[in-house]
Amino acid sequence: MEQSGSTDKPQVLIELSPRALAQVALLGAGLGLLYWLLTLLLKQVIFVPLFCGDPANVMCVGATGSAGVVSLVLTSVAGLLGLVRLAIYRPLLVALAAAVSLWGLAAWTAPMFWLETAAWSAALFAASYALFTWLVRPRSFPFALVLVIVAVVLIRIVSVL
Numbered sequence: 001m002e003q004s005g006s007t008d009k010p011q012v013l014i015e016l017s018p019r020a021l022a023q024v025a026l027l028g029a030g031l032g033l034l035y036w037l038l039t040l041l042l043k044q045v046i047f048v049p050l051f052c053g054d055p056a057n058v059m060c061v062g063a064t065g066s067a068g069v070v071s072l073v074l075t076s077v078a079g080l081l082g083l084v085r086l087a088i089y090r091p092l093l094v095a096l097a098a099a100v101s102l103w104g105l106a107a108w109t110a111p112m113f114w115l116e117t118a119a120w121s122a123a124l125f126a127a128s129y130a131l132f133t134w135l136v137r138p139r140s141f142p143f144a145l146v147l148v149i150v151a152v153v154l155i156r157i158v159s160v161l
Contacts (some may be wrong), residue, residue, distance in 0.1 A: 013137040014089045025130040027082045028098070031075050032125030036118045038071035039064070039106045068106020072099055079129065090136040096130040096134075097148045101155045108159070128155075160161065 047067050051059035076099040083091030102124060103114065109117040135151055138144045 012139060014139065016089075016134065016137055020086065021086070021130055021133065021150060023086055024083070024088060024133045027079065027086065027125045028126035028129030029122040029153075031079045031082070031129070032122035033118060034078065035068075035071050035075040035086050035102075035105070035125065036121040038074060039067045042070055043067035062108045065104065065107040068104070071106070075125075081105070083129075084132075088133055090141075093144070093148060094129065094132040097132040097152050098125070099151050101128050101159075104159070 043063050047059065047063035051057050051063060054060065076095050080091055080095040080099065083094055088094060105124065107119060109120050112120065131151065132148060135147045138142045138147070
């Protein structure tokens with residue numbers, strides 16, 4: 001006997017409530033601000049004093065980018081922990097995809113006014129964490145991985161245009 005309203009077919013996607021997606025976006029925005037602050041701090045406290053005695057030094061010229069890379073790694077670890085705390089599905093894949101997508105953000109935003117840089121960092125982190133949280137929802141890991149890789153490649157292509 002069949003009961004009405006029940007199905008035996010498993011769902012193809014993991015459920016993601018709008019509230020959870022909003023929490024991830026807020027986490028991403030906070031991570032973007034943390035990233036911006038860490039980049040400033042590392043650049044001014046570590047990279048400039050160590051490498052900018054000679055302004056032509058390659059490490060001095062790339063101080064912002066180098067500080068951004070270190071900040072991105074630290075922020076990605078914090079993002080992973082935040083996603084785990086929010087019980088988001090496949091948090092490591094989300095954090096890694098966001099990090100690869102946002103690689104080089106410090107160099108992109110370096111010429112901007114500080115408030116504009118902070119706003120772009122928060123917005124791009126929020127968007128990338130929300131996007132990848134949404135993309136990892138398929139139950140099939142290979143399919144989710146392909147979706148994420150395609151999205152990352154497209155983002156990286158657009159970022160160099």
